Amino acid sequence: MSTSFSGKPRKASMAAYRQLLAENHVEEILADVKQNKNLSRKKELPVWLPLAECFTNGTRKAEDAVPSGLFFLDIDEKGLTEELWGKVWENNLIEECRIVYFAESAGGGTHIWAWRTPGSTIEEDIQKLASRLGVSYDSHVTDLARCCFMVSEQYVKLLDPAIFEPLSEEQKKLYEVSLDSVPTEVVNQTEPNEVSESQNYKGIPYEKIVQALLWKLGYGDAPAEGERNTALYTMTRYMRFICDFKEQKLFQILPHWGLADHEVMSTIKSAIGSTRPSDIPSQMKEVLSFLGASAEGGDEDSDESLCAPVEKELPGILQDLSDHAPEEFREATLIAAMPMLGTLATSVRAKYRDGKLNSPSFIVDIEAPQATGKSFVDNEFELLMDPIIKQDEVEWQKEIEYSLAKKNGDEVENPCSQIRIIEPNIGVSAFLERALYAKGKHLFTYAPEIETVLKNNKGGAWTEKNDLFRLAYDNKPWGQHRISKDSFSGKVTLYYNMVMCGTPNKCRAFFADAESGLVSRVTPVQLPDMTGAKMPHFKEWSKEEEEKVKRQCLCLMDEEGEVDLPLINKAIEEWDESKRQEYLQTLRYSLDVLRRRAALNGFRAGIIAYLLEGRKETERAIKFAVWYAERCLHYQLLIYGDKIDALHNGTLSPQTSKGNVRYLDVLPKEFTKEDLVNLRLANNESAVVKTIIYRWVKEGKIVKINTNLWQKC
Secondary structure (H helix, E strand, O other), X not given: OEOOOXXXXXXXXXXXXXXXXXXXXXXXXXHHHHHHOOHHHHHHOOEEOOOEEEEOXXXXXXXXXXXXXXXXXXXXXXXXXXXXXXXXXXXXXXXXXXXXXXXXXXXXXXXXXXXXXXXXXXXXXXXXXXHHHOOOOOOOOOOOOOOEEOOOHHHEEEEOHHHHOOOOHHHHHHHOOOOOOOOHHXXXXXXXXXXXXXXXXXXXXXXXXXXXXXXXXXXXXXXXXXXHHHHHXXXXXXXXXXXXXXXXXXXXXXXXOOOOHHHHHHHHHHHHOOOOOOOOOHHHHHHHHHHHHHHHHOOOOOOOOOOOOOOOOOOHHHHHHHHHOOHHHHHHHHHHHHHHHHHHOOEEEEEOOOXXXXXOOOXXXXXXXXXXXXXXXXXXXXXXXXXHHHHHHHHXXXXXXXXXXXXXXXXXXXXXXXXXXXXXXXXXXXXXXXXXXXXXXXXXXXXXXXXXXXXXXXXXXXXXXXXXXXXXXXXXXXXXXXXXXXXXXXXXXXXXXXXXXXXHHHHHHHOOOOXXXXXXXXXXXXXXXXXXXXXXXXXXXXXXXXXXXXXXXXXXXXXXXXXXXXXHHHHHHHHHHHHXXXXXXXXXXXXXXXXXXXXXXXXXXXXXXXXXXOOOOOXXXXXXXXXXXXXXXXXXXXXXXXXXXXXXXXXXXXXXXXXXXXXXXXXXXXXXXXXXXXXXXXXOOOOOOHHHHHHHHHOOOEEEEXXXXXXXO
């Protein structure tokens, strides 16, 4: 135990515990934390260090900890303590699982300590008890230096005095964590070619496979601090198939990301011993296939991120834009063009596969640190929107003349100027007025800095700009009643396109509410990391090239009517179905939520591609529609996926990442409910699996062959 979160550890005893409760005013602090939600005071509480009997150098470091023989189940979900205590008593788990401490935590969750099973890892014991209780848990409590805040005795259901007794030498040996690495003698005796071979799988360096798999599973270059254990566990489950299920080999190959060696080894052991399919999981095969193809092709510069590349042949203007952009900016250039081209082709409609008419409406958010080249959109905007910019200049002149006449007291008729490019900070009444005057044509906003929109996103007491953006994306009607003599009254169906640019923090602030629905409608795109890179070079447009693009833009403005896109609809439907199947494998909630509107965004991009191809559903147009859907979903999951998952699962930290574990792939041919429960708990997910099994049965993926026994089809 320790007097504080950062204090020096000391030997625990019942007397010392009660003394700390009194001296540190624990009752008073807990009342403030629980009743007044003053969570900052938790750090004033003394702490337990349940996994360590002592520390050899007197400071709280995992590498110096002597194991106490206990494991610690930390259940974050609030309000379960009484229910779980009932389960413990009903099922006689105190004796069976050798529970020694049971209490409601300072944050309202539940803390349980129990004696470890000799020969098992801490993680394995945690999983076993969590499975018996049917709960998810904090996966980061295998660190021997992990602490938990002390609570007063009124919150403690059980505290066995036996935990204060010192362990015998025999007991200490049982609970020691073996972290022996490969003996030096063995390494020294290995021939150079053998060392090289051990670092490769079929000629592909393990380092390359690890990095590609991290991207495939959604972790990027490395997992965030809150998801390292889960990432290591998940990576091990995949990598074990190409490492002969050897703990030491995986320990050497996989990154540790700052985790203690004993914690890494414990996680690896647990993952190796978990349920597994008879064959390499499909995601692992995809990674190997991708890297294998690259190796055979000998292309050292091939894309290792597993991201869909920009097609080499693109429809019309899109090809011109791609040709003039540096490789790192092609993707963002094409995505940023969609709202602009959609505004030009404002009079075109197409029926989506659900039978609803859609217009080419987009919201695009380009995200990158400051001074990394976001301003490339300026030139793209001036080039593509040139016809509308010129039209607006004429309309603005009418507006100015009308305003001056009104100011002079002249009786003049309102020209209802059709100004379609509107400012990012436009007010709600002005927005409505512009939409009415546009007469069913798209309005357009380009916000070089999203902060401008962020500061103005409150449009008034009766509405929010976020509501406008959602309705405009869906082409829904919106209006307001006059609430003052200066306000505007009316109702109109909204058609609106928008491109925003901003730094990651500002973009996160604007899209802070993952449940608002706006995050599933936006197409986000991240520019590549340009730290230390040379300034990107965009190919200069010749006068002839500019004129060619402007002619195509004018042609888009002339397009009108309803178009039929059966082939694009079919391709998007097939893409969406593939993502639905992926969801049934991964059970990642955000994937199921985001895939639908990503598919719709892809279809709308297909409308533009179809028009640019001379109203033909060419292979180029179809491929571009699917590419856009794929990239939209990729970035939505990358930026918002974890937060959506966290909110859905009710976890405290929106940083928690579940990763894309293909549960059906990793389960054995025949499995029980407990197999699936344990697998999900190991990935820090809910133990409730009834709906999942039902869905798999309905989809024909599994059949029930006995009581609590299913077989994969």
